[in-house]
Amino acid sequence: MVIEQYTITNKYNFPQPNIDTILPQRFLEQSINSLNQVQHPLQLNHTTTPQFSTFNQNQSNLQIKQTPITLKPNRQETIIAAIDTSTIKIGETTKGIITAVRGATTWLQNHTYKYTRLGPFIFHITEDNKKELYNTLERSYFSKTFGSYNQINPTLLQMPTRISNLLERWLQTMLTKTIKNGVLLFDGSLTAGTPETPTVRLNEILSNARKNCSTVLAFSKATTLRSNGILITEQLPKYDPPYLLETEWIKPNSQMRLLGDVYVARLNRSNFAFRLDIDREIESTERIDAVNKLLGNDLYTQSYPETLRLSHILCTFTANEVLAIKHFINRKHGIQIINRPDMHRLLFGPFGFRGEAYA
Amino acid sequence: MKLYKKEGNILQVISFPTENVEKGDYLLVEDLEAAKALIAQVIDVQFAAVPGVLEELLRTLPDGGEPIQGEDIDLMEIAPHITYIQDASLLVCKIRATFENEMLSPSSSWLPSRSQSIIKKLSTPMLMKLARIEGNLPIIIGGTKDTSLLTIDASAIDGTLNIITGKKGCGKSHLSKLLMVNLVGYKATVVIFDLNGEYSSLGMTSDGKRNIYHDKIHTLTPSQNFKVALDQLPLNTVMGILVNALHLPGTSAREFRRLWKSLKERGKLNMQELGEAIRDLNCNQHVRDALASRFHSFVNSGFFTDCIGEATLLDETFFKAKDQGGAIVINLKNTSNIDRQIVVEYVLGKLVDSLSNWKLRAVFLFAEEAHLYLKETYWDDIVTRMRHYGIFTTFITNQPDTIQETIYRQADNIFLFNFTNEHDLDVVSRAARVDAETVRSIARDLPPHHCLTLGKVVSDFPIVAKVRRLDVKTMGETRLFFTNHKAQSCN
Ligand SMILES: Nc1ncnc2c1ncn2[C@@H]1O[C@H](COP(=O)(O)OP(=O)(O)OP(=O)(O)O)[C@@H](O)[C@H]1O
Ligand SMILES: [Mg+2]
Numbered sequence: 102m103v104i105e106q107y108t109i110t111n112k113y114n115f116p117q118p119n120i121d122t123i124l125p126q127r128f129l130e131q132s133i134n135s136l137n138q139v140q141h142p143l144q145l146n147h148t149t150t151p152q153f154s155t156f157n158q159n160q161s162n163l164q165i166k167q168t169p170i171t172l173k174p175n176r177q178e179t180i181i182a183a184i185d186t187s188t189i190k191i192g193e194t195t196k197g198i199i200t201a202v203r204g205a206t207t208w209l210q211n212h213t214y215k216y217t218r219l220g221p222f223i224f225h226i227t228e229d230n231k232k233e234l235y236n237t238l239e240r241s242y243f244s245k246t247f248g249s250y251n252q253i254n255p256t257l258l259q260m261p262t263r264i265s266n267l268l269e270r271w272l273q274t275m276l277t278k279t280i281k282n283g284v285l286l287f288d289g290s291l292t293a294g295t296p297e298t299p300t301v302r303l304n305e306i307l308s309n310a311r312k313n314c315s316t317v318l319a320f321s322k323a324t325t326l327r328s329n330g331i332l333i334t335e336q337l338p339k340y341d342p343p344y345l346l347e348t349e350w351i352k353p354n355s356q357m358r359l360l361g362d363v364y365v366a367r368l369n370r371s372n373f374a375f376r377l378d379i380d381r382e383i384e385s386t387e388r389i390d391a392v393n394k395l396l397g398n399d400l401y402t403q404s405y406p407e408t409l410r411l412s413h414i415l416c417t418f419t420a421n422e423v424l425a426i427k428h429f430i431n432r433k434h435g436i437q438i439i440n441r442p443d444m445h446r447l448l449f450g451p452f453g454f455r456g457e458a459y460a
Numbered sequence: 461m462k463l464y465k466k467e468g469n470i471l472q473v474i475s476f477p478t479e480n481v482e483k484g485d486y487l488l489v490e491d492l493e494a495a496k497a498l499i500a501q502v503i504d505v506q507f508a509a510v511p512g513v514l515e516e517l518l519r520t521l522p523d524g525g526e527p528i529q530g531e532d533i534d535l536m537e538i539a540p541h542i543t544y545i546q547d548a549s550l551l552v553c554k555i556r557a558t559f560e561n562e563m564l565s566p567s568s569s570w571l572p573s574r575s576q577s578i579i580k581k582l583s584t585p586m587l588m589k590l591a592r593i594e595g596n597l598p599i600i601i602g603g604t605k606d607t608s609l610l611t612i613d614a615s616a617i618d619g620t621l622n623i624i625t626g627k628k629g630c631g632k633s634h635l636s637k638l639l640m641v642n643l644v645g646y647k648a649t650v651v652i653f654d655l656n657g658e659y660s661s662l663g664m665t666s667d668g669k670r671n672i673y674h675d676k677i678h679t680l681t682p683s684q685n686f687k688v689a690l691d692q693l694p695l696n697t698v699m700g701i702l703v704n705a706l707h708l709p710g711t712s713a714r715e716f717r718r719l720w721k722s723l724k725e726r727g728k729l730n731m732q733e734l735g736e737a738i739r740d741l742n743c744n745q746h747v748r749d750a751l752a753s754r755f756h757s758f759v760n761s762g763f764f765t766d767c768i769g770e771a772t773l774l775d776e777t778f779f780k781a782k783d784q785g786g787a788i789v790i791n792l793k794n795t796s797n798i799d800r801q802i803v804v805e806y807v808l809g810k811l812v813d814s815l816s817n818w819k820l821r822a823v824f825l826f827a828e829e830a831h832l833y834l835k836e837t838y839w840d841d842i843v844t845r846m847r848h849y850g851i852f853t854t855f856i857t858n859q860p861d862t863i864q865e866t867i868y869r870q871a872d873n874i875f876l877f878n879f880t881n882e883h884d885l886d887v888v889s890r891a892a893r894v895d896a897e898t899v900r901s902i903a904r905d906l907p908p909h910h911c912l913t914l915g916k917v918v919s920d921f922p923i924v925a926k927v928r929r930l931d932v933k934t935m936g937e938t939r940l941f942f943t944n945h946k947a948q949s950c951n
């Protein structure tokens with residue numbers, strides 16, 4: 102009876118035309134299905150675990166070439182668009198976990214930033230429903246379901262990241278299909294062959310982008326990039342930024358595939374450098390051209406593109422939203438928050454109320 | 461609403477936007493287990509320190525730019541919940557009483573259960589019932605926020621000392637008029653020192669017709685229809701005028717007393733004889749000059765007459781007002797500073813006199829800006845001696861620091877209108893029946909014509925009400941230059 106309330110209305114107008122809405126619709130259905138399976142009373146654990154954005158990789162086996170590729174901002178007007186997704190654990194139930202997922206697309210056009218956020222979607226994931234939940238979501242958009250990977254059963258705790266990854270790949274697909282001659286910023290790397298990123302899927306995304314004459318630049322958020330165990334920022338060559346450094350990357354295992362070449366990007370004078378993966382299939386002059394266009398169009402205060410930063414902060418859940426989601430599942434799905442005092446602590450804790458510490 | 465904290469007699473309650481609680485509202489915090497409830501009043505509404513709100517607000521602002529535009533495809537409709545949490549407020553409440561076994565007690569020492577307590581708004585009618593504010597002699601002060609009426613009992617201002625204070629033009633005189641006509645309606649005798657000549661029209665409706673009070677409003681304008689013959693004056697009243705209002709020194713005062721007695725014995729106590737007697741007085745030059753100058757003030761005031769027929773009005777109005785009730789308006793509008801003091805001195809003396817002879821039962825005295833005519837020595841007198849005779853005073857002022865501290869400490873009721881000035885709020889906070897936090901936080905936000913009533917009349921449950929309209933002709937409006945102008949250009 103609750104489901105009828107949630108229908109995708111005409112309000113839903115994604116900035117890009119002719120987008121199909123099957124995936125958001127499935128996300129919604131599965132969300133509500135899973136929440137309706139919750140039997141009360143349920144204990145909601147108040148702790149909020151850190152939010153996972155994307156999969157972090159061990160970067161210890163990165164070799165950096167010291168000759169920089171110098172960059173020169175290209176101010177030719179180019180659409181810069183970025184995608185990020187985020188997930189957060191809302192609480193635990195006797196049977197599983199409740200998690201929320203949200204994605205954000207930000208783009209820069211005519212010198213203004215615009216965004217579209219999709220979500221949050223809230224899932225109750227249990228040992229019983231996780232497989233079906235995931236498969237249903239995956240089937241809803243991606244024609245191939247990569248059965249082989251599903252044998253590697255994700256643990257409950259991996260599920261939120263998996264789900265958000267699905268959402269992220271879907272958003273990336275939408276973007277690559279609709280934006281022409283653009284620079285597309287992804288969060289993370291272009292590593293495929295992992296359970297959540299089958300090689301075929303990432304390949305499809307990259308080839309869509311190429312068809313539309315767009316270049317995918319994947320920035321890793323991690324600022325603790327190391328080479329030979331030493332922080333990259335400690336061994337940057339003494340050249341004037343902006344520049345890129347080429348790297349050689351030793352694959353950690355046979356299943357993994359790098360669909361991009363890995364660079365270290367230092368975009369301005371601030372002492373930050375990021376790992377940047379650029380689609381392998383793209384000519385190296387075009388690669389540099391794409392980065393130059395990014396430099397010429399976007400802001401990059403911390404050596405990190407503003408469009409991507411905005412996507413990230415827009416999809417990240419604030420404590421306030423976590424409270425709201427708890428309120429929502431309580432009101433709509435009757436999930437009681439039993440440990441009230443902690444609720445108050447969450448309300449007043451972190452920023453201190455009358456000097457009360459968050460102990 | 462949820463109980464969050466209790467510190468002494470302050471409660472902190474979390475409230476969500478739909479609960480719509482405002483400053484001044486009362487809450488009932490019921491602990492069913494303990495079979496008790498706290499009655500608390502909201503004295504401040506703050507943003508609850510909901511974590512993440514700052515990030516929430518900041519993230520739509522990119523580096524130094526304009527807010528970014530965007531769209532949320534919020535299929536699960538979480539957004540309303542986010543706003544709901546974001547707009548949660550923290551209610552700071554003052555505990556006023558504990559309700560237990562159908563009884564109210566001022567206790568605030570017990571701790572209600574945080575998780576089990578049920579918190580709801582307490583409507584004014586319910587509060588008035590619990591606190592037994594209404595009585596047999598109702599006076600409707602006005603409407604409260606929850607569209608009920610604040611009704612006090614006239615007997616709660618009987619025998620009391622009251623203060624009406626607030627910024628200029630906020631409706632103080634209006635409220636005192638309201639109290640007065642209601643008291644007169646209950647056949648009480650009311651005297652008002654009307655500094656601006658705005659009370660004489662109490663007997664008229666706003667369109668100038670006579671109203672039900674018309675025959676009970678008696679306006680006395682000194683030196684016009686209000687005069688006094690020396691023969692009617694008790695000696696101590698005259699001495700009061702000379703010493704207090706006209707600062708006559710001791711030696712001269714003794715001489716005057718002798719003179720007065722001798723004239724009285726000879727049946728020659730009138731202005732003409734007094735003037736001659738002073739002129740012919742065989743005594744120290746200084747004393748004679750002093751007396752002569754005081755006599756001059758008497759003459760100049762136009763308040764004294766030798767014609768007994770001109771000097772009967774006050775007694776007549778006392779007589780009328782005694783049985784049927786009535787308001788005696790002492791119109792001091794065009795009276796000079798000295799004359800004002802003479803008149804006030806006379807009226808007060810006359811009141812004490814009439815009360816001690818039981819010519820009057822008791823009098824409700826309303827004094828507007830009393831510091832302009834009441835000598836310092838009188839303040840204590842009013843709260844002690846005069847109160848015992850049955851003079852129950854209400855001070856009305858927009859300068860609260862002109863009222864002496866003893867008055868604040870002993871005031872039974874305070875009708876407080878808007879104040880924004882810290883100093884003014886400080887002064888009022890000294891009243892014993894008031895707590896500073898309540899005054900500060902509520903009075904500051906009172907809209908015009910809204911009054912925070914404190915003290916005995918509300919059983920010490922401060923209540924805010926919008927003072928109701930009165931269908932009487934108003935005269936107290938501040939005179940302005942541009943009003944005519946505006947009216948003309950509107951035509
Ligand atoms: N409750 C009310 N309803 C309608 N009109 C009101 C009310 N209270 C006051 N007024 C009007 O507002 C104006 C100012 O009110 P009032 O003279 O009582 O203010 P005040 O506080 O005595 O001012 P002041 O400090 O100048 O003496 C008057 O015209 C009065 O009629
Ligand atoms: Mg006034």
